[in-house]
Amino acid sequence: MSCTTLLVGKNASYDGSTMIARNEDSVAGSFDEKKLIVVHPEEQPVHYQSILSKVQIELPENPMRYTAMPSAHGKNGIWAAAGVNEANVSMTATETITSNPRVLGADPLVENGIGEEDIVTITLPYIHSAKEGVIRLGYLHETYGTYEMNGIAFSDVNEIWWFETIGGHHWMARRVPDDCYVVMPNQLGIDAFDFEDAYGKQENYMCCSDLKEFVNKNHLDLNPDRPFDPRLAFGSHSDSDHIYNTPRAWIMLRYLNPSFQGHPEQDTLPWCMVPERKVTVEDVKCILSNHYQGTPYDPYGKNATLPNCYRTIGINRNNFLSCVQLRPYVPEQIQAIEWISFASNAFNAFIPFYANVNEIPEYYGTCEEKVSTDSLYWTSRLIAAMADADYSQSIPHIERYQDKIPSYGHNIINETDIEFNKTKDLSLLKIANLKIEKFVKENTYALLHTILDIRSNNMLNRFSRSDG
Numbered sequence: 001m002s003c004t005t006l007l008v009g010k011n012a013s014y015d016g017s018t019m020i021a022r023n024e025d026s027v028a029g030s031f032d033e034k035k036l037i038v039v040h041p042e043e044q045p046v047h048y049q050s051i052l053s054k055v056q057i058e059l060p061e062n063p064m065r066y067t068a069m070p071s072a073h074g075k076n077g078i079w080a081a082a083g084v085n086e087a088n089v090s091m092t093a094t095e096t097i098t099s100n101p102r103v104l105g106a107d108p109l110v111e112n113g114i115g116e117e118d119i120v121t122i123t124l125p126y127i128h129s130a131k132e133g134v135i136r137l138g139y140l141h142e143t144y145g146t147y148e149m150n151g152i153a154f155s156d157v158n159e160i161w162w163f164e165t166i167g168g169h170h171w172m173a174r175r176v177p178d179d180c181y182v183v184m185p186n187q188l189g190i191d192a193f194d195f196e197d198a199y200g201k202q203e204n205y206m207c208c209s210d211l212k213e214f215v216n217k218n219h220l221d222l223n224p225d226r227p228f229d230p231r232l233a234f235g236s237h238s239d240s241d242h243i244y245n246t247p248r249a250w251i252m253l254r255y256l257n258p259s260f261q262g263h264p265e266q267d268t269l270p271w272c273m274v275p276e277r278k279v280t281v282e283d284v285k286c287i288l289s290n291h292y293q294g295t296p297y298d299p300y301g302k303n304a305t306l307p308n309c310y311r312t313i314g315i316n317r318n319n320f321l322s323c324v325q326l327r328p329y330v331p332e333q334i335q336a337i338e339w340i341s342f343a344s345n346a347f348n349a350f351i352p353f354y355a356n357v358n359e360i361p362e363y364y365g366t367c368e369e370k371v372s373t374d375s376l377y378w379t380s381r382l383i384a385a386m387a388d389a390d391y392s393q394s395i396p397h398i399e400r401y402q403d404k405i406p407s408y409g410h411n412i413i414n415e416t417d418i419e420f421n422k423t424k425d426l427s428l429l430k431i432a433n434l435k436i437e438k439f440v441k442e443n444t445y446a447l448l449h450t451i452l453d454i455r456s457n458n459m460l461n462r463f464s465r466s467d468g
Contacts, residue, residue, distance in 0.1 A: 002027060004248055004313045005095045005184035006287055007153055007160050009176045010328070014278040018160050020153040021284045021323035022092040023345065024069070024081050025315055032079070033072035034320045034377055035367035036340060036360050039080075040065050044125055051077035053112045055144055063125035067338060067355050069320055072367040072377070080120035082322035084336045084355045087128045088157060090324035093119040094150035097164060097188045098236035098245075106218040107167025110145030119152060130154035130161045134173045134206050137163055141171050142208055151184055157326040157335055161206075164190055166234050170214055172198070172207040180272040181256060181279055185248040188235035191271045193228050237267045247297070247310035252287050264297070264310060281339060281350065282406065284323050289314035289345035300391045314346040316388070320377075321345055324355070334420055334429065337413065339406075340364065343380035347387050347398050349405035351440055352413055354429035361437035379444050386455040393454050401447045408439050 008019040026032045044063040049056045064087060068080035084090040094116040114122065122140060127133040133154035145168045152163040160176040162184070174190050176182050182189070195212050198205040208214075215221050220233040247264035254260055256275040291312040292298045296305040299312065323339040336355040341348040353361070367375045373382070387394035416432040419425075 002186055002317075003095045004186075004252075004288060005092065005151065005153060005182070006252065006284055007155075007162065007176050007182040007184070008279045008284065009160060009178040009180050010158070011178040012181050012275050012279050014280045015327065016329065017325045017327045018155045018157060019279070019281070019284060019323055019325050020090055020092055020155045020160060021288060021321065021339075022082060022095065022153070023288050023313065023321050024319045026317040026319055028317065031317055031381070032319045033367050033369060034069050034081070034342060035072050035375075036067065036069055036364040038065060038358060038360055039068055039083075039125070040358070041125070045121075048118070048122060050114070050118050051075075052117050053115060053147055055112050055114055055118070057114075057118075057122055057140075057144065059122060060126050065358070066124050067360075068120060068124075069322055069340070073369050077117035078121050079117050080124070081320070082324070083120060083124055084324045084326075084338060085124050085127070086356065088326055088332060088335050089124070089127050089129060089133065090155045090326065090336070091120060091124050091127075091133055091153060092322060092324075093123075093152040095152070095184050096186050097149045097151045097184075098186065098238075098241065099149050099167065099188060099234055100236050102218060102220060103167050103234050106214065106220075107170055109147050109149075110168045111147055113145035113147045113168065114140060115146055115148050116150060119150070127154070130156045130159050131202075131206075134161050134163050138171055138173070138206070138208060141165060142169055145169050149188070151189065155324060155326060157328050162190065164188055164230075164234075166211070166214075170208050170211055172211060172230060173205070175204040177204075177272060177274075179274050181275055182272045183249045183252040183269075184271075185245040187241055187245040187249075188231055189271045191229060191231045191268075193230045195228065231271075241267075243309070244311045247292075248290075248313050251290055251292055251295070251313070255287050255290070256283065281323065281325060281352075285321070285339070285341070285345070285350040285402075285406075287313070288321050289348075291315075291346055300395075302392075314344060316344050316384070318343060318345050321348075321350075323350075330417055331420070331424075333424075333426060334417060341380070342377040344384035344388075347384040347394075348380045349402045349440075350409075351405060351436065352409040353433045353436060354413075354416070356426070357429050357433060359430070361433055363437050363441050373445070373448065376440070376444065379448055383444070383448055383451050386451045390451075390454050390458050393458075394451055397447060397450050397454075401443060404443060405440055409436050412436050
């Protein structure tokens with residue numbers, strides 16, 4: 001799907017956590033209803049079959065519990081998307097990426113292979129570290145092939161790995177430097193690769209066993225006298241990239257490195273950078289909600305000279321945003337906090353919950369094709385659709401809501417951490433999640449009421465004179 005990914009190494013984050021975050025976005029003109037669930041071992045299939053490609057895979061018999069954000073209706077498959085398992089290993093999949101005809105001609109895509117529909121379901125329940133995630137997905141990719149180009153992130157409390165597919169069966173992965181963050185629009189991103197490490201210690205790079213041979217045989221290295229650049233070899237540099245992909249990377253880099261210059265249509269924007277300050281959860285939300293504020297490209301900017309020139313990050317068709325924060329300074333049982341939002345990120349709020357639980361609060365886990373304000377997904381979409389039409393009047397109320405929800409969430413998490421350290425009582429996590437859900441539900445309903453009043457008062461059939 002059309003997505004945007006942000007990865008934050010432990011020494012780049014404000015509290016030493018690893019953070020992996022991604023917006024899942026529907027294709028233009030459509031929406032995919034989403035919900036948050038916990039998948040228990042007994043619910044995990046042993047004989048897996050994809051809906052779209054029909055690929056069949058025999059899965060191991062020892063799955064772990066994990067969270068997921070699947071499609072609500074499931075007509076086109078599970079699309080589990082993002083989550084964290086009981087070993088505190090997280091993944092988000094996928095970032096649809098691009099390639100070029102030379103690569104796809106040498107290693108064609110596989111029509112009945114694996115894809116975004118399948119990847120979390122067949123990988124996350126079976127891995128005990130981020131690196132183990134790379135190994136398992138590499139095996140699956142080589143064995144079954146893929147029908148699309150994808151990027152996938154894996155994290156544990158110590159490290160983050162980014163995995164990119166190359167054609168139908170090849171792949172590479174790079175460890176995110178601990179002091180860096182990574183920005184990923186829908187474009188192949190890795191811009192440096194060390195084959196010696198990948199075929200040796202695998203400390204920072206991994207790949208399929210024949211990747212170097214594949215590059216040489218098919219004349220893919222376009223700068224053979226310089227260090228190997230996989231983005232140049234395997235990626236794309238099209239006109240559509242310059243309006244759809246590179247501008248998103250540019251604005252993300254500019255947010256965390258204000259002194260960075262660059263250009264929205266630059267092909268050589270860095271895959272990772274050391275931020276000029278530590279990165280917070282709130283930064284993650286702000287970046288993945290961005291619509292080019294303060295630039296000529298902001299669709300809501302009063303003085304914007306080129307609105308809608310580039311594809312925004314916070315877009316009308318955001319399905320959800322998930323950020324898994326793995327905290328090294330608390331006991332393992334409470335390390336994993338998953339932050340979520342539904343619908344267009346310009347108008348929603350970031351909500352935390354403890355992931356080491358057996359059930360999800362109903363407001364996040366309820367979603368059907370039928371519109372209902374009993375669902376956070378649908379309520380968020382209703383708010384966004386109305387607030388967009390009255391942006392200048394609505395945004396003060398939206399911003400107060402966006403501050404209020406995570407502030408309360410941080411407070412409950414802090415209180416629960418303290419209490420858990422005293423008692424080691426896992427039931428506290430469910431209680432905390434329900435407290436946050438209740439607060440979110442009350443305040444989301446209140447915001448919906450306010451935004452509805454604003455929209456109703458601005459209807460074209462309004463008339464200023466009343467009776468009397």
